[in-house]
Amino acid sequence: MTTAFLELARISKAYPGVLANDKVSITLLAGSIHGLLGENGCGKSTLIKTLSGVQQPDSGDILLNGTPIRIPDPQAARRLGIATVFQEFSIVPTLSVGENIFLGALPRGRYGVVDWRKVHADAAAVLAEMDVDIPTEALTGTLSVGEQQLVEIAKAVAMDARMIILDEPTAALGEDEIERLHTLLRGMRSRGTAILYVSHRLDEVERIVDEVTILRNGRVVRASGEMKIAIPDIVNAMVGEDVGEHYPKERNATDEVVLEARGLSTRAGVRDVSLALHRGEVLGLGGVLGSGRTEIARALFGTDALTGGDIVLDGKHVRFRNESDAIRAGLALVPENRKVDGLFFNFTASGNITAASLATLVRRGVLDLAAEDTATRTLMRDLEISAEAEDKTVNFLSGGNQQKIVIARWLFSDARVLILDEPTQGIDIGAKIAVYTLINRLTRAGKSVILISSDHDELLAMSDRIAVMRHGTIARIVDAASLTRNDLVRASASTADPVRPRPQEATV
Amino acid sequence: MKRMFDAQLIGPFAAMIIAAAVVALTTDSFLNPGNLSNLSLQVSIVALIAIGATVVIFAAGIDLSAGSMVALLTMILAQMLKFMGIPLVLAVPLILLTGCLLGLFIGLITAYGRIPSFIATLAALIAFRGLALTFNNGSPVFSLDPALETIFYGSLLGIPLPFFYLVFFYGLAAFGMNYTKLGREIYAVGGNPAAAVLTGIDVKRVQAITFAIAGFMTAVGAILMAARLNSGSPNYGQTLELQAIAAAVVGGASLAGGRGNILATLMGAMTIVIVQNGLNLNAAPSSVQNIVLGTIILCAVGLDMWRVEISAFTRRIVGRRPPPGKAG
Numbered sequence: 162m163t164t165a166f167l168e169l170a171r172i173s174k175a176y177p178g179v180l181a182n183d184k185v186s187i188t189l190l191a192g193s194i195h196g197l198l199g200e201n202g203c204g205k206s207t208l209i210k211t212l213s214g215v216q217q218p219d220s221g222d223i224l225l226n227g228t229p230i231r232i233p234d235p236q237a238a239r240r241l242g243i244a245t246v247f248q249e250f251s252i253v254p255t256l257s258v259g260e261n262i263f264l265g266a267l268p269r270g271r272y273g274v275v276d277w278r279k280v281h282a283d284a285a286a287v288l289a290e291m292d293v294d295i296p297t298e299a300l301t302g303t304l305s306v307g308e309q310q311l312v313e314i315a316k317a318v319a320m321d322a323r324m325i326i327l328d329e330p331t332a333a334l335g336e337d338e339i340e341r342l343h344t345l346l347r348g349m350r351s352r353g354t355a356i357l358y359v360s361h362r363l364d365e366v367e368r369i370v371d372e373v374t375i376l377r378n379g380r381v382v383r384a385s386g387e388m389k390i391a392i393p394d395i396v397n398a399m400v401g402e403d404v405g406e407h408y409p410k411e412r413n414a415t416d417e418v419v420l421e422a423r424g425l426s427t428r429a430g431v432r433d434v435s436l437a438l439h440r441g442e443v444l445g446l447g448g449v450l451g452s453g454r455t456e457i458a459r460a461l462f463g464t465d466a467l468t469g470g471d472i473v474l475d476g477k478h479v480r481f482r483n484e485s486d487a488i489r490a491g492l493a494l495v496p497e498n499r500k501v502d503g504l505f506f507n508f509t510a511s512g513n514i515t516a517a518s519l520a521t522l523v524r525r526g527v528l529d530l531a532a533e534d535t536a537t538r539t540l541m542r543d544l545e546i547s548a549e550a551e552d553k554t555v556n557f558l559s560g561g562n563q564q565k566i567v568i569a570r571w572l573f574s575d576a577r578v579l580i581l582d583e584p585t586q587g588i589d590i591g592a593k594i595a596v597y598t599l600i601n602r603l604t605r606a607g608k609s610v611i612l613i614s615s616d617h618d619e620l621l622a623m624s625d626r627i628a629v630m631r632h633g634t635i636a637r638i639v640d641a642a643s644l645t646r647n648d649l650v651r652a653s654a655s656t657a658d659p660v661r662p663r664p665q666e667a668t669v
Numbered sequence: 670m671k672r673m674f675d676a677q678l679i680g681p682f683a684a685m686i687i688a689a690a691v692v693a694l695t696t697d698s699f700l701n702p703g704n705l706s707n708l709s710l711q712v713s714i715v716a717l718i719a720i721g722a723t724v725v726i727f728a729a730g731i732d733l734s735a736g737s738m739v740a741l742l743t744m745i746l747a748q749m750l751k752f753m754g755i756p757l758v759l760a761v762p763l764i765l766l767t768g769c770l771l772g773l774f775i776g777l778i779t780a781y782g783r784i785p786s787f788i789a790t791l792a793a794l795i796a797f798r799g800l801a802l803t804f805n806n807g808s809p810v811f812s813l814d815p816a817l818e819t820i821f822y823g824s825l826l827g828i829p830l831p832f833f834y835l836v837f838f839y840g841l842a843a844f845g846m847n848y849t850k851l852g853r854e855i856y857a858v859g860g861n862p863a864a865a866v867l868t869g870i871d872v873k874r875v876q877a878i879t880f881a882i883a884g885f886m887t888a889v890g891a892i893l894m895a896a897r898l899n900s901g902s903p904n905y906g907q908t909l910e911l912q913a914i915a916a917a918v919v920g921g922a923s924l925a926g927g928r929g930n931i932l933a934t935l936m937g938a939m940t941i942v943i944v945q946n947g948l949n950l951n952a953a954p955s956s957v958q959n960i961v962l963g964t965i966i967l968c969a970v971g972l973d974m975w976r977v978e979i980s981a982f983t984r985r986i987v988g989r990r991p992p993p994g995k996a997g
Contacts, residue, residue, distance in 0.1 A: 488869030502867055507860035507927035516857055517868040519850045527848050570868065 165226075166191040166324055166355040167212075167243075172221035174207050181207040183379040184221065189324065194346060194356040196370035198363075200399050200589040204379040205359055209328055212357070213245040214238035242323030246313050246330055248587070254302025258312050259284035261301050262319050287319045291345050305451060306333040306497075314342065324355040331365060332587050335449035335615055343369050361589060363392050364618055377401055396590055407590075408622035409597055413604035414442035420492075420578050420609065422461065424470035429456045430633040433470070438578065443600060443610045445624030445641060447617070447649055453633035454613045455497065458580045461611075462494045463487040474578075488517060493576035495567050497583045497613075499560075503567040510550035510558075511537035513566050518574040540569050544599065561592020568599050579603060580611045585619060597623055617649050677929065681920045681936035684969070688940045692947030699950060706829050708946055710821070713831035714897075715912045716938035718890040720842045721772070721883030722913035723934040727846070728879045729859040729926025730786035734775060735887045735913055737797035739906030742768055742891035744801045747810035747901030750817070757816050765888045771797075772884015776877035786880075794910065801903035809902035813895065821896035831893065835935065838889065842931045855879060859926025915962070916941060919969040941965065 167189045174182040181204045189195055199205050210216045212223075214232040222229050225241065232238050238245070252261045259281045260267070268283070270276035284297040293311050295304065301312055310333045317325050327346075331339045346356055346369060360366050366373070373390055375383040375398045383390060383398045390398070396407070420438040425431055430453055438444050446454040459465045461472065463481025472479050474490055481487040484494075496502035505513050514537045515522060522529050541550065546569070547562045555563055564584060571579050581600070585593040600610055600623060614620040620627060624641040629649070693699045718735050725732045746764050749755040755763070771793075779789040804810075823830045846852035857865045858875045865872050894905050920937030922929030944965060948958045 484866050485869045485871055494867055496867055502861075502863045505857055505860040505864055505927070507856060512853070512856075516853075516865075516870070519853055523850055528850060528853060530848065 164191050165189065165224075168222075168224040168227075169208070169212075170222040170224060172208070172211060172218045172223070174204075174211060174216070174218050176207075180379050182211070182218070185376070185379070185381055187374050187381070187384070189355045189357060190372075191323070191355050192350050192353045193371045194350055194358050194369055196366050196373040197357055197359045197376070198366065198373060198395060198399055199376035200591060203376040203399070205376055206328070207379075208376075209245065209247075209326055209357075209359065212238070212326060213243060239320065242321075243326065244317035244320055244322035244324070245326040246317050246328060248328040248332065252301050252309060252312055252316075254300070256301060257281075257297065258288075258295055258299050258301055258304070258315075259297035261312055262287060262297075262315050264316070266320070283319070284315070287315050291315060291318060292341055307335055307338050307451070310334055311338065311342075314345075318345070318349075322354065324357070325349065326357045326359075328359045329361065329587060330358070331360060331362060335451065336617070337449050339365060361587065361593075362616060363395060364616075366395075367392060375399055399589075400591055407594065408619070409594065409601065410622055411601040411605065412625060413601070413607075414625045415440045419475060420461075421473040422470065423473065425457070425460050425467060425472070426469035427456065427460045427465040427467055429459060429465045431456045431460045431465075432633040434460070434633075434635055435470075436628055436635060436638065438609045438611060439625075440607055440609055441604045442626070443604060443612050443624045444638075445620045445627040446611060446613045446630055447620050447627050448630030452630040454630050455582060456633060457630070458494060458582055458611070458613060461487070462492055462580065488574075488576070491575065491577040492580070493517070493571040493574065493578070494580045495571065495582060495584055497586065499564055499567050504555050504563055506554055506556040509552060509554055510541055510546060510566050510569075513555055514540060514569050514573050517570050517576075521574075536573065537569075540573060544569055544572075545595065559588075559592070561588040561595065564588055564592065565595060565599065568596065568603075572599075572603065576608065578609050578611070580613070582613045583615065584612070585614070585616065593619075617646050621646060621649060675930060677921055678933050678936070680972070681933040681940070684919070685936045685940045685943065688943045688947070692943055692950070696947060696950040699947065704946070704950075708942060709829055709832045709835070710897075711946065712938050712942040713835055714890045714893050715909065715916060715942070716835055716935055717838055717893070718887050718909060719913040719916040719934050719938050720838055720931065721886030722910070723917040723920070723922050723929065723931055724842070724846070724855060725786070725879045725883050726914070726917050726922045726924060727859045727926060727929060727931075728855045728876055729862070730779065730876060730879060731790065731914070731924070732775075732786065732880065732883045733790040733910050733914075734771075734793035734797060735883065735890070736906035736909035736911075737794045737801065738768065738771060738884065738887045739891040739894055739909055740801040740903050741771075741797045742888055743895040743901035743905050744804040744810070744903055745901075746892065746895050747813055748804055750813045751810050752805075757814050761820075761892055764892055765885060768888025768891065769881050769885040772887065773877060773881035775884070776880025779880070780873040780876040786876075790910075798903065804901075804903070807903055809900055809904070811900045813899050813901065815899075817896045818899050819896075821893050834889070834893070838886070839932060839935050846931050851875070851878065856927055859928075861927070912941070913938075915966050918966060921969070937969070 165188050169185060169187045171184040171186055172182050173180070173184055185204070185208060197205055197208070211218050212232070214235045214237050223232060224230070232241065253264065256264070262284045263280055268276045268279045281297045288295055288297065291311065293315070295308055295312065301309060304312065310330065314330060330342060334342065350356060358370055373383065373395065374381055375395060377399060417440040418437045419440050422434055422436050425434040434457055436444065446457065448454055456465070460467060463483050463486050479490055481490065505516060511533055515533050519528065522533050538551065544565050546565050547558060550558055550562060550566065555566060568584065585596050588596070603610055612620065612624055621641055621644060626638055627641045627644060627649070628638045629636045698704050722732050722735060742764055745767060746760055749760040749763065750757065775789055775793050778784055779786040821831065825833065846855065854870050854875045857870055858872050862872050895901050916938035917929070917934045918924065918937070919940055920929065920933035922934065941962065944961060945958055948961060
């Protein structure tokens with residue numbers, strides 16, 4: 162169980178201006194799940210790229226069973242039995258699930274023709290082993306993000322890897338899928354697979370990881386071997402200082418109802434959803450992936466047409482034909498995938514921040530660029546957005562800075578109801594806390610927030626009330642303070658066991 | 670934020686100066702006032718149409734219809750002046766309006782009909798040429814109106830009029846792109862249409878407008894084309910759309926949309942025309958001219974795409990060591 166599969170010895174890698182890995186040594190044991198932790202920019206991605214053959218280290222050795230080796234390219238990594246599941250998907254959306262799983266190694270029959278029956282049979286076997294119910298003929302692009310992530314992992318399972326590297330594998334997964342993945346990983350571990358597990362979600366790190374290595378500024382700051390470290394120590398080691406309160410929740414909710422949904426239904430699967438959002442409140446939407454959280458956001462925001470029910474904003478009935486209508490009425494959506502749906506990579510911070518409120522900058526038909534600069538610069542200083550963003554386009558920024566910019570867009574506008582869909586996904590602890598502070602700032606200013614999050618701890622800590630979603634409808638709306646993590650997991654995961662809040666039920 | 674004059678102009682400006690320097694050194698007549706004024710006449714039509722082509726490209730579209738639309742509009746202008754007796758002062762604005770409406774029509778088809786602009790304008794490229802042939806039994810119409818010629822050959826203070834058109838329209842376009850809401854929205858739509866929808870920008874409307882602008886600028890080009898030869902012909906404007914796109918690309922506009930500076934397109938057009946002029950002065954055959962033009966386009970895009978590698982290469986030559994610090 163404890164033989165070293167792969168050893169990294171004093172690996173260094175420099176990029177122009179940056180020493181990304183500084184003499185990093187890690188031993189990856191067969192049959193062990195090794196957590197690799199650290200803030201964004203600590204050098205995790207660099208290390209993964211080195212291990213998967215995407216790039217070469219400047220110095221240091223990689224030892225396989227004690228023998229120094231080179232991994233010149235990704236194909237070589239695959240030949241050594243090293244599979245990597247990157248954070249950015251490498252699946253082809255226009256191909257079927259089966260094709261994606263065996264892409265690059267499609268089984269051939271006679272005459273070199275692809276044996277489709279074998280492709281789909283083998284793919285079905287892999288998915289069955291993973292306990293995943295996805296048809297192998299389905300076009301991968303039509304699957305949900307979580308299902309695509311599972312297909313991505315299935316590729317690694319299919320090649321029967323001796324070592325598997327997972328870079329934020331659960332970022333897009335719901336609770337039940339995370340549990341399924343963990344079961345799968347435990348199975349692989351017992352069969353002697355070495356697993357390198359990168360995650361920002363410390364709660365699951367605690368659940369699954371056997372040993373931990375923590376990187377900061379390219380160096381190993383804690384190498385635990387087989388020892389476990391307590392989560393607060395992990396956080397402090399990652400950040401390099403005592404971070405204090407992880408969830409700085411402020412309660413700013415009032416009794417005034419801002420937005421009310423009555424019996425909303427859409428073709429996308431929202432069924433008879435009613436909720437009331439108060440001024441200054443954070444209403445959390447909890448539930449498993451596919452329970453309809455994002456669909457509710459789309460229904461409220463005018464993306465999906467309503468087939469039933471209505472929306473009341475400030476006491477007036479409203480009907481949104483599209484997103485523009487909703488934005489004009491004072492709604493805003495910070496989408497789950499900031500890279501695909503949120504940011505303008507051709508703009509600097511200011512262009513991104515003002516994009517939703519250009520009309521307010523127009524003076525006699527001309528954009529007041531000086532006013533734009535002043536306003537965005539103040540906002541950037543306030544939110545501690547890297548000053549680099551002033552004259553560089555936003556693709557050069559860290560995920561945390563990018564997310565702050567997307568949210569700042571709505572701080573700059575006069576939006577009064579913000580829907581935040583997974584606002585802290587894939588950003589590091591420091592940036593997460595900054596986003597929480599930003600949520601406080603929004604509610605303090607009298608704005609209301611609908612928070613969608615798969616991170617249960619975050620949802621419980623940052624919401625005033627939580628609506629538990631199941632099958633496209635709201636099972637219960639309860640006071641967040643009266644709910645424990647286990648209640649929430651149980652309530653959203655099982656259909657048979659409805660949520661029972663302990664002290665009292667909050668008013669809907 | 671993007672301003673009228675920014676770093677994006679340096680490359681195209683340098684390319685233009687280098688091209689001019691090479692041509693000036695290899696020929697005797699390049700710097701003659703006569704040749705220079707001829708140059709501004711030569712560049713004017715392509716450069717004006719390229720404004721529209723570039724605006725469409727900024728919004729991540731492409732317009733292939735300009736060349737055929739030029740032919741169609743010169744035939745309609747000929748019809749108006751020669752056979753319908755419409756006076757020039759009325760015919761010119763009518764042509765501008767027609768161009769604008771044709772462009773808008775294409776824009777509506779691609780934006781609201783969800784037909785990719787490459788396909789929609791390819792269809793228009795073919796159909797407009799055919800439509801041009803339906804006028805005057807497909808024959809060119811000559812000697813339209815002596816006053817028409819002044820639009821192209823006239824001059825003010827000894828400077829050819831097309832020079833003023835260039836200054837006016839490029840000034841207007843640069844102002845519009847950098848200092849108006851519409852300009853910013855065009856960049857936003859080209860940069861990320863999904864994000865533009867979620868910020869409340871009417872993406873389809875913006876896309877349609879870019880094609881209306883392109884149609885208008887094509888009409889400006891068509892009027893100059895008819896004025897230059899005092900005629901209308903269904904054969905005018907062949908490959909003009911490609912030259913306009915080439916000018917935009919040599920000027921650094923990204924075909925993926927959202928990036929580029931409109932003034933760089935003028936420099937791109939100038940670079941291309943200067944090189945053509947140099948080859949003409951050196952009596953190079955047209956086959957060589959086309960090969961050179963193709964190579965310029967490749968190099969311009971290549972220099973842009975390989976920017977990172979080139980700067981890394983120069984750094985290695987210079988041998989600067991990276992300081993330690995935070996990494997990605």
